[in-house]
Amino acid sequence: MVSYLQVENLTKSFGDLLLFQNISFGVAQGQRIGLVAKNGSGKTTLLNILAGKEGYDGGQITYRRDLRVGYLEQSPVYPEELTVLEACFSHGNAVAEVIKEYERCMATPGNPGLDVLLEQMEHEKAWDYERQVKQILSQLKIRDFNQQVKHLSGGQLKRVALANVLITEPDLLILDEPTNHLDLDMTEWLEGYLSRSKLSLLMVTHDRYFLDRVCDEIMEIDNCRLYSYKGNYSYYLEKRQERMDATNAEIARANNLYRTELEWMRRMPQARGHKARYREEAFYELEKVAKQRMYDANVKLDVKASYIGSKIFEADHLCKRFGDLTILDDFSYIFSRYEKMGIIGNNGTGKSTFIKILMGLEKPDSGTLDIGETVRFGYYSQEGLKFDEQMKVIDVITSVAEVIEMGNGKRLTASQFLQHFLFSPEKQHNYVYKLSGGERRRLYLCMVLMKNPNFLVLDEPTNDLDIVTLQVLEEYLQHFKGCVIVVSHDRYFMDKVVNHLLVFNGQGDIRDFPGNYTDYREWKAAKAVHEKEASPQPKREKKPQRERPEGKRRMTFKERKEFEQLEQEIAALEEEKKSIETALCSGALGVEELTEKSKRLPVLNEELDEKTMRWLELSEIEG
Known part of the structure; x- marks a missing residue:
């Protein structure tokens, strides 16, 4: 295979925080690599280094000559005054640059260098570039090409940036959380696009179905080291567990030997011979192994939620509109005790607005919402929370509660609770301003859960959280003795947590479905096949009509x-x-x-x- 990228002994730190040390890997033609790690381990930093947007302390990065690289940042930024179409020409890819040069040339008297530019335009296939950009934007449901960037939502901006990198047809595509802010249809479209393409790929994502279906290799950064697994996400989980078991066994053996050697070190005479010095050096190496963190996959965070009565909430004939956009149209629903509901639907169908009405942050136009007296909401919003940057992590949590009740007389301190959500004792005494974006989202989640609610409302909780945190959260929600509503585009997360769906189809069309997301997709596919088979065949003398979605008109x-x-x-x-x-x-x-x-x-x-x-x-x- 042709090598596209080779990284050797790469090291990066921020002050005394070491992200990774002497890591080496390569990306070859046709490889599709998923990069996973805890938040704060340096995933985005590594991608920024590879894209030339950030420096590093040591090592070497080598790209194949003339390699075309496309990079989708986690939070793309464009000048606010640009239009959508102008933004797709603004990031300096080879095609956009030659088009700009050509336009400058045509605006200059005498058209200097025109012959050379015409050859470059032909070589870069630049004549049809704008049309292709518009086609990809349309596929990503961006159709107002003259809309200014400052008026776009976060999801729309991410799709514009995605179109920007896809249109250049790079040899190597580097993606940082490509599915964040994409709705389910767009996520599945991108999944299919990348699966069918011949692009080489290096990407960070928390979407585990996406990893499973697109990637053929998983790399993990753990404790500043890099581990590689030749297979998809399911294979990685299996092999990672084997590595953790082997590491735990090694740590256990080292601890047993360490106690013996520690006793010898304490009574060892000061006059040391050659053998004593050798044994002393071996002791310090043994100490490093013995003091590693043990992995415990069997820990269950079984927190007892506060009591919740039989009456949860009752929605009665709710209506909500914004101009021509209908969110709720005579919506009624009685929520059951201990129900775990997922809400799905495309962006703009009203999922977050419905949640805000439930939380009392938005008022319906008509109808009533009756919430039970014992309900204590825990609300995790998309917008997140503003922290005092100068507070320590542990102080943020203890300002909410010192302990959380586990039931049966057991309790967890704030520090112990934070450790369950992957904040080490050292990290707990860090200031908030030192946290990565994902770590801040994790801290916000801990604040919500620390209040010990009996009804959790989670609006896009998976955005910016790493896979390890998602696994902890899934485990927590599966054993949570209360009610849950989750709005999420993470299909794997929904399958793990919910047993019931509200499907928002837009314009107030909301359907009730018993089952998780995979059940819903299988039902939808089977329904489409059944309807196709059941529909009468058109007569031969009539021209067969293509099946159209409901409400789609014919040409005049x-x-x-x-x-x-x-x-x-x-x-x-x-x-x-x-x-x-x-x-x-x-x-x-x-x-x-x-x-x-x-x-x-x-x-x-x-x-x-x-x-x-x-x-x-x-x-x-x-x-």
């Missing part, structure tokens, strides 16, 4: 004529464009003719884009 006569006319016009424009490009590359044109054709080409491209977009709009009606 005028639109059909326009559609046919557009096909002819696009073909003619493409022929003219091809003719001009051939003439420009021939070297046989005079100065006046060369200038005339060079000025005609961008006008021609604009006409083509306009007519192509209209053709795409009409073809969607047709399809």
